[in-house]
Amino acid sequence: MRITYGSVINDLWYKNAVLYCLDVGTFMDSNGDGIGDFEGLVRRLDYLAGLGVTCLWLMPFQKSPRRDDGYDISDYYQVDSDFGTLGDFVDFTHEANQRGIRVMIDLVVNHTSDQHPWFQEARRDKHSKYRDYYIWADRRPEDADQGMVFPGVQKTTWTRDKVSGKYYFHRFYDFQPDLNTQNPAVQEEIRKIMGFYLQLGVCGFRMDAMPFVIQSKGADRKQVEHYPMLREFREFLQWRCGDAIILAEANVVPDLGINYFGEDGDRLHMMFNFWVNQRVFYALAAGDSQAAADGAVGAFFEKSRRAGSGTAR
Numbered sequence: 541m542r543i544t545y546g547s548v549i550n551d552l553w554y555k556n557a558v559l560y561c562l563d564v565g566t567f568m569d570s571n572g573d574g575i576g577d578f579e580g581l582v583r584r585l586d587y588l589a590g591l592g593v594t595c596l597w598l599m600p601f602q603k604s605p606r607r608d609d610g611y612d613i614s615d616y617y618q619v620d621s622d623f624g625t626l627g628d629f630v631d632f633t634h635e636a637n638q639r640g641i642r643v644m645i646d647l648v649v650n651h652t653s654d655q656h657p658w659f660q661e662a663r664r665d666k667h668s669k670y671r672d673y674y675i676w677a678d679r680r681p682e683d684a685d686q687g688m689v690f691p692g693v694q695k696t697t698w699t700r701d702k703v704s705g706k707y708y709f710h711r712f713y714d715f716q717p718d719l720n721t722q723n724p725a726v727q728e729e730i731r732k733i734m735g736f737y738l739q740l741g742v743c744g745f746r747m748d749a750m751p752f753v754i755q756s757k758g759a760d761r762k763q764v765e766h767y768p769m770l771r772e773f774r775e776f777l778q779w780r781c782g783d784a785i786i787l788a789e790a791n792v793v794p795d796l797g798i799n800y801f802g803e804d805g806d807r808l809h810m811m812f813n814f815w816v817n818q819r820v821f822y823a824l825a826a827g828d829s830q831a832a833a834d835g836a837v838g839a840f841f842e843k844s845r846r847a848g849s850g851t852a853r
Contacts, residue, residue, distance in 0.1 A: 551783045553594075554744070554809060557642070560593040563609075564601045564623045578619070578628035582635050595642040597746055597787075601629070605655055605715075611646075611748065612653035612716050616733045626740075633741030642743035644787065649730045650749040651716040659717055663703040673726055674717050675709035681759040687711065689749075698759075709759075711752050721753050722766065731776045738777075744785035744809075745777075750800070751790050767799045770807035785809040 568580030578601075588596065600610035603618040610620070619626050633643050652659055662670040680698050688694040689712050698707045699714040708717045719726050734745060747753065754769045756762060770786075777784045790800055791814040800808050823829055 551778075553642070553783060554785050554787075557595045558592050559595045559597050559644070560588060560591070561597040561599065563599045565610075573622075575622045577622070578624040578632045582632050585635055585639055585641065589639045589641060593641060595644055595743065596636060597644045598646065600646050600648055605653055607653075607715055608713060611648050612651075612655075612713075613648055614653040614655040615657075617736060630740050637741060643741060644744045644746060644785070645737060645742055646748055647730075647734065647745035648748040649719060649733065650721065650752045651710065651712055651718045654715045654717055663701050663708075666704070669725065672723050673720055673729075675720050675757045675759075676704070677707045677709070677759040680707050687763075709757055711749070718752070718757055720757060721769075722756055727769070727772070730773070734773070734777060735780055738781045738784060743781075743783070744787065746787045746789065747773075748789055750788040751792060765799070767802075767807065770800060771802060774807060774809075788812070790814075 562581075563576070564578060564581055565576045567576040568584045569576050570580035570583060571577065600613060601619055601623050602610070602613045603615035603620050604610045604613050606612070606620070617626075619629050636643050654660075658670045658673050661668045662674050665671065677698060680696075680700070684696045684698040684707075687697050694713065696714075697711060698709055700707050710717050712718075721727065721730070737745075751765060754766050756764045756766065774786060777786060786808050787810040788800060788808050790811050792800070794815055797811065800811055802808075
C-alpha cells in the first residue's frame with residue numbers, strides 16, 4: 541500500500557518529523573555475513589514505519605577503508621560493498637518513500653580518506669588540479685600541536701606526506717586530510733555530491749563538522765568562519781529540491797547560533813543543540829538540575845527562534 545505525504549509535503553516537514561538515526565552496517569543483515577546492508581534495511585522498513593518514524597537519518601555508508609566508522613570516505617558516489625550496491629540504495633530510498641519515510645544522510649565533506657583518488661593524485665602531482673583540494677605546507681607550522689579534534693589521541697594537525705614531501709593539514713586523524721573547502725572547485729564538488737543524492741531520493745543532509753567546513757584553513761591563514769557559504773549551500777539545495785534540508789553538526793556557543801541560521805533564516809534549517817545537551821547530561825550525571833537550568837536552554841532557543849523569524853539584532 542502506498543502512503544502519501546498529503547498535506548505535510550511542504551518546506552516545513554522537518555519541524556514535526558520523527559527522526560531515527562541508524563548505521564546500516566549494524567542494523568539488519570540480509571545475507572548472513574554478519575554485516576547489516578540495504579537489503580536488510582528494506583526488510584525492516586515496515587517495522588520502522590510502525591514505530592512512527594517519518595525520516596531515517598543514515599550514518600556514512602559510502603566506500604571507505606572504515607578506519608573511522610566510515611567517516612573516512614574514499615568515494616562519495618559508491619556504496620561500500622559490505623552494504624550492497626548503489627542500486628540497493630536507490631531501491632531502499634524508493635521503498636522508504638513509498639511508506640512515507642524520508643531519507644537524510646550524513647554529508648562528510650570537511651575531509652576525505654587518504655585513499656581517496658583526489659588525495660592520491662594530489663600527493664603525486666603538484667600540477668594536478670587536486671593539489672589545491674587539500675591544505676599543504678613546506679614545513680610543519682608552529683601551531684601544529686594545537687586544534688586537534690581528538691586531543692590525547694592525535695598529536696598534531698599537520699603530518700608529513702612521504703610521497704609529496706610536504707605537510708598536509710588534518711583536523712581529525714592523519715588518514716583524514718582536510719579538504720580546502722574555501723577552494724571554489726571543492727565547493728562545486730560538494731554541490732555535485734548533494735545533487736547526486738537528491739536525485740537518488742534523499743531529502744536532506746546532516747553536514748558533519750560544519751564549523752570546520754566553513755573555516756579558512758592553512759598555515760598562514762587566520763581561522764575565520766565564512767558563514768555566507770551556508771546560504772550558498774542552501775540555495776543550491778532548494779533549487780534542486782525545494783523541501784530538502786540541512787542539519788548542521790556545530791558545537792558552538794548560543795551567541796553564534798544566529799550566524800548559522802542567518803538573520804533572515806536563509807542559511808541552515810536545523811542545528812544540533814550541543815550547548816543544552818551537554819548541560820542536561822551533566823545535570824543527570826551530577827544530580828544537579830540547576831546545571832541544566834542556568835539560562836542555557838532559554839538563551840539558545842530564543843536566539844534560534846529570532847534567527848529563524850528574521851528579527852534578531
